[in-house]
Amino acid sequence: QVYFVRHGQTVWNVEKRMQGWQNSPLTSQGVLEADLLGKAMAQMVQDSDIDDIDRIDTSPSKRAIQTAEHLNHFLNTKLETVPEFQELNMGDWEGQYFAAIEAKDPKEWHDFWFDQSHYQPHNGGETFDELSKRVRTGFDRVAEEVKDGTIVIVSHRIAIRFLISSLVEENVLEIPDPKSTSLSHIRRDERGVYAVDFLNRIVY
Structure with missing residues (x-):
């Protein structure tokens, strides 16, 4: 069973700036979100609503690690860093404001959000296929x-x-954008087939 968590709210989330492989710290709201989720998940384990958590695997981004550490304060399990769970590399878009990128690269910006199959990064970053x-x-x-x-x-909006x-095996456009510290649950059956239990749920 797999639970996906998007990191808590960050400074650049609030400022509407691209992060990718760069980082900005969690806001006070983001720290609160991570603590509330960790406490809620620990209670769900105690109530047998979810199974015991064997480990937390986090992206190496500081915002993800910080979120994972807050979760683990309550879950008290093994914490591992997995480099592949890093967010999409957005090249020279990283650190820039959304409005500035859209003004400079309108077609690329549109495809990034609304037509991922045609997104071709000219910013030095990764393609969605490379990320996947x-x-x-x-x-x-x-x-x-x-x-x-x-x-x-614990990972990121696009990576998740x-x-x-x-x-x-669903079109990525059918997968909702995960909100900060939202929880999604995927389970694997005895045939090795994965299915969605729920997506993008705030449980606290």
């Missing part, structure tokens, strides 16, 4: 290590969507 293959490679390694256990993956899309 990267996160799936990391996931398959983690799944082999954990076998039939239960894991929490493309990984869930890969696992359940």
Whole structure:
């Protein structure tokens, strides 16, 4: 079983700036969100609403690690960093304001948000296909290590969507944008087939 968590709200989220491989710290609201989610998940484990968490696997971005550490304050389990769970590399868009990017690269900006199959980055960043293959490679390694256990993956808006899309074989456009510290649950059956239990849920 896999629980996906998007990191808490960050300074650049509020300022509407692209992050990608760069980072900005969690806001006070983001810290609160992470604590509330960790406390809620610990209560869900105690109430047997979810299975015991075997480990938390986090993106190496500081905002994801910070979120994972706040969760683990309540879940008290193994915490691992998985490089492949990093967000999409957005090249020279990173750190720029949304409005500035849209004004400079309107076609590329439109495709990034609304027509991912035609998105071709000229900013030095990754394609969505490269991201999808990267996160799936990391996931398959983690799944082999954990076998039939239960894991929490702390990652990012785009990385989560493309990984869930890969696992359940749905068009990424059908996967909702995860809100900050939202929880999504995917389970694998005895045939090795993944299915969605719920997506993008705020549980606290």
